[in-house]
Each structure stands twice: as structure tokens, then as C-alpha cells.
Amino acid sequence: MSVKEMLEKGNSHFEASLSMVGFLKEQALKEAVKYYEEVLKIDAQHTEAKRKLEKCRAELLAPALPFKKNNFKRYGAVTAVIGFILIGFYYWNWYTTGKEDMKWVKATFYSTIRYEDTARVYKEMFFRMNKYANTWLMDDTTNYALGLYYEEGRGGAIANIDKAIDFYEKVDDSYPDANYRIGCIFFKGLGNKMPDSEKAKKYFELAANNGVVIANNFLGLIYLEGNHKDFKLAKKYFETASSKNEKWGHYNLGYIYEHGYGVTASPSQAAYYYELAAKQGIPDARTALARVRPTSSPSYSSYNKPKNSAQKQPFAALDGWNAINSLLRKR
CATH class of the missing domain: 1.20.58 (Methane Monooxygenase Hydroxylase; Chain G, domain 1)
Structure with missing residues (x-):
């Protein structure tokens, strides 16, 4: 050079x-x-x-x-503008990405997932929902789904009943499955919750009033076996469930007619409802049907009197939780 x-x-x-x-x-x-x-x-x-x-x-x-005051104002204003631009870009990216994530979650939640893909898809669904938990991108469907994942420990979520209830309660009453699930939690005493028929009743009533048929059956069980027995109310709720072809409603109506809870015992009525329940696949209903319809007594004459407590069979829908677990499954 x-x-x-x-x-x-x-x-x-x-x-x-x-x-x-x-x-x-x-x-x-x-x-x-x-x-x-x-x-x-x-x-x-x-x-x-x-x-x-x-x-x-x-x-x-x-x-x-020394840095002049006017320079500070000038550079400070420029920095502020750049900051607002970056924040706006971040928010726009967060919003558009989140909107697409929630759209995919809802579509997947309502779709049929192949068995071999279940673990992978559940994990991805939980990751996306948990990422936007407690933000306004979540709606009734995604809050309900996230509550379900925390209740069941699905998709890598650590089972947490308190978190499940928290997300269920974010759901509007017009989405009644959430109230139904909370009712089930307090009815059975899942996780760290003790069985509480009063709280269960509150949520089952909300669910029943918004169209969850099986919630009527649980309300009937509460009045049949709970602390505040009311056989007439139990019968009313079982009849509501039965009128909408809910199989456990059929079964429990058969039970109260067999044993005379709030009604005159009627083996023929019991047999009618047990038969409806049996046709819908309840094994205990077939056993009960054989009990009230013995081949040697087609007239049911030996079943006309109400049974005393010593003669009553254990209530299958509450015995050992096997039947309750059937009730707790997703509708």
C-alpha cells in the first residue's frame, strides 16, 4: 500500500x-x-x-x-420505539402461534386418535395447552381438556386434582361436562378430596340442569344412600335418567322397586327396569333380573311385600366402586 x-x-x-x-x-x-x-x-x-x-x-x-441530556432524550426515544416494535412482534408471534396451537388441540380433542399414536398425541396436546394455560387464548373446550389431563395424569401431566378443579371451574356452565367431572371428584373422593355429597350434589345439579343425563343418576344415588336420604327425590332423579334411556337410571329404578324404597315393592316393575338395563349391557342387571323373576314363580307372588333391611341385597351401584368406576367414564 x-x-x-x-x-x-x-x-x-x-x-x-x-x-x-x-x-x-x-x-x-x-x-x-x-x-x-x-x-x-x-x-x-x-x-x-x-x-x-x-x-x-x-x-x-x-x-x-458526559452524555448530554438531549442525547439521552433522543436515544431514549429511539430505544423506546425499538422496544415497542419488538414487544409488538413478540405478541403477534405469540398470538398467531397460540391460536394455531389451540385450533389443533380442539380438532384433535374431538377426533378419534389411533391407539398406537395415543401417547405421542396426548403428550403434544398437554404441552400446547399447558403452554397457554391461564391466558385468554384458552376457551371452554381447552380449559375442560386441560382439567381432564390433570385429573387423569394424561399426556405427561402429573395428576393434580386441585389443578383439575381449577381448570374445570374456568369453564362456563353452558359446557356442563366440567361440572359433572367436579361432581364425580367430590362424590368419590378422588385425589386429596374426601367424599362430600353436598359439594357433589351442587355440581351434579348444575350438570343435570344443562343436559348431562347421567348426572341425574348420581343425584339419585346421593338421595338414596347419602346423609340426607329422600327416597322420593331419588326416584325422581332415577326416573329422569331412565326417561332419557340412561342405563344406570333403569338399573336403579329396578333396585328401588325391588326393595321398596319410597314405593310399594313391585317385582314386576323391578323386572321391567332391570331388563332395560340388562339390554344395555349391565351385568348386575342380569343377576338382579334372575332374582326378581324366578322361573318357579312367574306370578311374582312371593315378592309383593316390601323387604326388611336384613333381606336387602347390597346396592350393586355402590358396592366396591366397580359400578361407580363405570359411571365415571367419559360420556
């Missing part, structure tokens, strides 16, 4: 330093010094190189100038 070219390079860095501050100014001056020193190695008497070198060294030794 010739002396002229080195001098031009030095001048270029020196002039650039005049519009800079801080670290950038220092770097530009050091570059200029480097070129001026190279010129003086070739021509030790080069006047311009000497003069500019002295200026550069003086600038490098000078204390840093």
Missing part, C-alpha cells in the same frame, strides 16, 4: 471518529493511528501524518465527555 493510500485510510477513520462516541470512537481513532504510524515509518517528516497522529492521540487521552 502506498503512502497516499495509507494516509487516505487514516484520514477516513479519523473523520469517522468525529461523529462517534464511546467504544466506536476509540476503535476508529486507533485504526487511524495505525495508518499514520505506517506513513511515518516510510516518511518520518510527513507533516500531515504527524499532525493527524497528534490529534488522534490527544483524542484518545482526553476524558470521555
Whole structure:
């Protein structure tokens, strides 16, 4: 590189330093010094190189100038604008990504998942829902689904009944399955909850009033076997369930007619409802049907009197929780 070219390079860095501050100014001056020193190695008497070198060294030794207030305002405003742009971009990206995630979750929740894909899909669904939990991107469907995942420990979620209830309660009453699930939690005493028929009744009533047929059957069980027995109310709820072809409603109506709970015992009526339940696949109903319809007594004459407590068979729908587990399955 010739002396002229080195001098031009030095001048270029020196002039650039005049519009800079801080670290950038220092770097530009050091570059200029480097070129001026190279010129003086070739021509030790080069006047311009000497003069500019002295200026550069003086600038490098000078204390840093205080940051002017007007500069602070100017750069602060620029920083604020850039910050708002970045926040806006982040929010837009979060919103569009989240909207697509929730759209996929809802479509998948209502679809049939192949058995071999279940673990992978459940894990992905939980990851996406949990990512946006407690944000306004969640709606009734996704809050209900996330509650279900926490209740059952599905998709990698650690089972947590309190979290399940929290998400179920975010769901509007117009989505009654959530109230039904909370009722089941308190009815059976799942997780860290003790059985509480009063709380269960509250949620089952909300669910029943919004169209969950099986909730009527649970209300009947509460009045049949709970702390505040009311056989007439139990019968009313079983009849509501039975009228909508709910199999456990059929079964429990058969039970109260067999044993005379709030009604005159009637083996023929019991047999009618047991038969409806048996046709819908309840094994206990077939056993009960054989009990009230013995082949040797087609007239049912031996079943006309109400049974005393010593004669009553154990209530299958509450015995050992086997039947209750059937009731707790998803509708």
C-alpha cells in the first residue's frame, strides 16, 4: 500500500471518529493511528501524518465527555420505539402461534386418535395447552381438556386434582361436562378430596340442569344412600335418567322397586327396569333380573311385600366402586 493510500485510510477513520462516541470512537481513532504510524515509518517528516497522529492521540487521552441530556432524550426515544416494535412482534408471534396451537388441540380433542399414536398425541396436546394455560387464548373446550389431563395424569401431566378443579371451574356452565367431572371428584373422593355429597350434589345439579343425563343418576344415588336420604327425590332423579334411556337410571329404578324404597315393592316393575338395563349391557342387571323373576314363580307372588333391611341385597351401584368406576367414564 502506498503512502497516499495509507494516509487516505487514516484520514477516513479519523473523520469517522468525529461523529462517534464511546467504544466506536476509540476503535476508529486507533485504526487511524495505525495508518499514520505506517506513513511515518516510510516518511518520518510527513507533516500531515504527524499532525493527524497528534490529534488522534490527544483524542484518545482526553476524558470521555458526559452524555448530554438531549442525547439521552433522543436515544431514549429511539430505544423506546425499538422496544415497542419488538414487544409488538413478540405478541403477534405469540398470538398467531397460540391460536394455531389451540385450533389443533380442539380438532384433535374431538377426533378419534389411533391407539398406537395415543401417547405421542396426548403428550403434544398437554404441552400446547399447558403452554397457554391461564391466558385468554384458552376457551371452554381447552380449559375442560386441560382439567381432564390433570385429573387423569394424561399426556405427561402429573395428576393434580386441585389443578383439575381449577381448570374445570374456568369453564362456563353452558359446557356442563366440567361440572359433572367436579361432581364425580367430590362424590368419590378422588385425589386429596374426601367424599362430600353436598359439594357433589351442587355440581351434579348444575350438570343435570344443562343436559348431562347421567348426572341425574348420581343425584339419585346421593338421595338414596347419602346423609340426607329422600327416597322420593331419588326416584325422581332415577326416573329422569331412565326417561332419557340412561342405563344406570333403569338399573336403579329396578333396585328401588325391588326393595321398596319410597314405593310399594313391585317385582314386576323391578323386572321391567332391570331388563332395560340388562339390554344395555349391565351385568348386575342380569343377576338382579334372575332374582326378581324366578322361573318357579312367574306370578311374582312371593315378592309383593316390601323387604326388611336384613333381606336387602347390597346396592350393586355402590358396592366396591366397580359400578361407580363405570359411571365415571367419559360420556
